[in-house]
Amino acid sequence: MTDNTNHHDAASGADEPRERVIGTPSAADGAATATGDPHRRHEGPYPAEETHTRSEETQRKGERIAALWFLIAFLAGVGFFVSYFSFPPNADGDPSVADPGIAQLANVLLGGTLTLSLFAIGAGMTVWARQVLPHYEVSSPYDELPSSKEEKGSFSEFFMRGANESGFTKRPLMRRTLLLAMAPLGLAPIVLLRDTGPLPKDTLKSTTWEDGLHMVVEGTDRRITAADLDEVGSMVTALPESHDPEHGLSMNEQAKTVILLIKMDPQDFGPDMTQQQLDWTHDGIVAYSKICTHVGCPAALYERTTHRILCPCHQSTFDAANGAEVVFGPAHRPLPQLPVRVDDEGYLVAAGDFSAPVGPTFWDAGVED
Structure with missing residues (x-):
């Protein structure tokens, strides 16, 4: 050509x-x-x-x-x-x-x-x-x-x-x-x-949970009683009751405070549970943060026979019978535990704030375990 x-x-x-x-x-x-x-x-x-x-x-x-x-x-x-x-x-x-x-x-x-x-x-x-x-x-x-x-x-x-x-x-x-x-x-x-954004300072170390604050079923304003989790293996996703009923909790507050309430046989708690962690339970009812400590996905799956909490995003698995310790997956920190008790009317209330900062591990930078 x-x-x-x-x-x-x-x-x-x-x-x-x-x-x-x-x-x-x-x-x-x-x-x-x-x-x-x-x-x-x-x-x-x-x-x-x-x-x-x-x-x-x-x-x-x-x-x-x-x-x-x-x-x-x-x-x-x-x-x-x-x-x-x-x-x-x-x-x-x-x-x-x-x-x-x-x-x-x-x-x-x-x-x-x-x-x-x-x-x-x-x-x-x-x-x-x-x-x-x-x-x-x-x-x-x-x-x-x-x-x-x-x-x-x-x-x-x-x-x-x-x-x-x-x-x-x-x-x-x-x-x-x-x-x-x-x-x-x-x-x-x-x-x-x-x-x-502004520096987090101490905001990541605390949430709106406080002693005496009632727990309500997620998506409702119905308070939870200990009888609601009477059967071993029961699980409920809960939030703190809002101090402002008209507007409710903000999305940020919900993301930080959402918990899993799990009913277990007290004899099933493992040897890794400290006495303080056992004191934070009530009649086998234990509360853990629902936010995975890997990247913050909701750890929403619970297997009652093995007491394992699973995060579906990256398969991080936590043992609810041993302080939510990591047993599998990329997470490196247990799910923070929320101390619970029952008030005079039989309602489940918080006995304080979480045991550790909620969310991914990098939120816990500089915080002693």
């Missing part, structure tokens, strides 16, 4: 004008040579000849355009910070009271200003490369991998010559605006760390 394009070029002659690629210098901007200009050669470790020369006027024009783009990038970066602090992600740190309209506007402003800043820096760098930087054809012949002493000694001179020809050192307008444009983007990741 023949190349029709090559035949057309040969027939048309060398004097016929060719289509110029967008972004490359025009004939008015400088002369393109095939063999290079001997006085525009690098004397570094690799032969390099300039293929496009540009007039000083063209380079100054490119410097001004690139500086304009960098200035736009800086202003867009400042706009990003203004948008970020003017439209906080939520009110008082509670996402449930955030205004959807304001959140949408904030997303548009944040995304738009960041996009414009990055685009402007890219556009400025493109103009810099197209209109200011010299273009060289570099040949690198195959030779021995270790560099000679002459090549090593000439590298620093070669590097500095390239830096000078790039315009970075001798064109302060372009250099300063580039550094100015990069400043907001460099500070943005530090500021955005605020969105990781």
Whole structure:
């Protein structure tokens, strides 16, 4: 198969004008040579000849355009910070009271200003490369991998010559605006760390469970009595009774306080149960956090014959008869136990808070067992 394009070029002659690629210098901007200009050669470790020369006027024009783009990038970066602090992600740190309209506007402003800043820096760098930087054809012949002493000694001179020809050192307008444009983007990741949320401090070590707080069946407001778990092997998912009946518990409170109430034969408790853990039970009723200590999935399955609590996400298995110790799977920490007792009316109530922080193991960082 023949190349029709090559035949057309040969027939048309060398004097016929060719289509110029967008972004490359025009004939008015400088002369393109095939063999290079001997006085525009690098004397570094690799032969390099300039293929496009540009007039000083063209380079100054490119410097001004690139500086304009960098200035736009800086202003867009400042706009990003203004948008970020003017439209906080939520009110008082509670996402449930955030205004959807304001959140949408904030997303548009944040995304738009960041996009414009990055685009402007890219556009400025493109103009810099197209209109200011010299273009060289570099040949690198195959030779021995270790560099000679002459090549090593000439590298620093070669590097500095390239830096000078790039315009970075001798064109302060372009250099300063580039550094100015990069400043907001460099500070943005530090500021955005605020969105990781406030430090947990001691909030992970405690929940709303407290001595005397009634237990209710999950999804209802019905209090639980010891008689509700009269049969050995019974299991109920429970939550603390809300102090605000009108609004109930928040989703965050529910996630931290949900428990499994399990009825066991007191003789089935294993040797690993400490006396304190046994004191936290009532007539064989034991309460454990339902949140798996691996990644926080609900450990909702219970096998009454083996007393095993299973998390279906990654098969972490806990022994309810031995303080919910891990017997299988990726979890490394037992399910926290909630002390329970019965009030004067026969209702199950908490006798305090959990024995350890609830949830994945990383929540327990720095906390002694």
